[in-house]
Amino acid sequence: MSEHDDISDSYLAARYALGIASLAEIVSAEARIDSDPVFAAEVGRYDIVFSGFEPGAANVALPADLWDRIESAIDDESRSPHTRTIRTAELAWEAFIPGIDRKIVFVDKAATISGVLYRLAPGASVGNHGHGVIEECLVLEGEIEIDGVPIRAGDMHMAFPEARHGLLSSRHGALVYLRGDMQIQA
Numbered sequence: 138m139s140e141h142d143d144i145s146d147s148y149l150a151a152r153y154a155l156g157i158a159s160l161a162e163i164v165s166a167e168a169r170i171d172s173d174p175v176f177a178a179e180v181g182r183y184d185i186v187f188s189g190f191e192p193g194a195a196n197v198a199l200p201a202d203l204w205d206r207i208e209s210a211i212d213d214e215s216r217s218p219h220t221r222t223i224r225t226a227e228l229a230w231e232a233f234i235p236g237i238d239r240k241i242v243f244v245d246k247a248a249t250i251s252g253v254l255y256r257l258a259p260g261a262s263v264g265n266h267g268h269g270v271i272e273e274c275l276v277l278e279g280e281i282e283i284d285g286v287p288i289r290a291g292d293m294h295m296a297f298p299e300a301r302h303g304l305l306s307s308r309h310g311a312l313v314y315l316r317g318d319m320q321i322q323a
Contacts, residue, residue, distance in 0.1 A: 146176060154183030225254060236261030244319060252316045257281065262306035272296040272317030279311030 152158040153166035169176040200206075223242055230238040233255065242252040250270055257279070274281075274294040281288050284303045288294045296302060296317070 147179060150176060150179040151183050151187075154180055154187050228254075230256065234263070237263070242314075246319075249319050250317060251319045252314065255313050255315060257307040257311045257313070259308065259310045260306075261310070262304055265301060265303050267301045268296045268298060269318050270298055272300075272315065274317075275314045277312045277314055279307060279309055281305060281307045281311045281313060 149158070149162055149166055149169075152162055158166060166176075166180065170180055171177075225240055225242060228240040228242070230240055233239040236258040238256045240254040242254060244251045248270075254277075272295065274288070274296075276288050276290050276292050276294075278290055280290070281294075283294055283305045286294075
């Protein structure tokens, strides 16, 4: 299967889920749904994404200044197309492990890295783990301890590929920014 086939499959699944497929596309899609579980799953994903577009779906109130903000972002010719500002205050905290919440700031799947804010409650800890890529850990608030070494606000701790370190803990709580592996390696 070529990349073009994947795009065509996705296109057909989307048109079918939206209800805008031609008769020939409907016949093709329904035959594929019955015989191809991967295609059926693709249609299912589009059904979920497009469910809010169905007639009778509840309307969502949009901020009054939304169009102005969109136009401003489009018209800002001074902004580099190779930069992005992420408003971390607008990201939600999610439970990660007991005592530690996180905000995923970015994910680069190609490089298998992510940038994440971690909020450690007093007494929180993470056990022994390894690293597949360079990990950069910047303590923004509070203090953490890694292998008995205190790392305070403003300090950067780095772990290099293949490195392992023992217990990471925070006696009084901390806020850290970590750039590294998308998944902690056991």
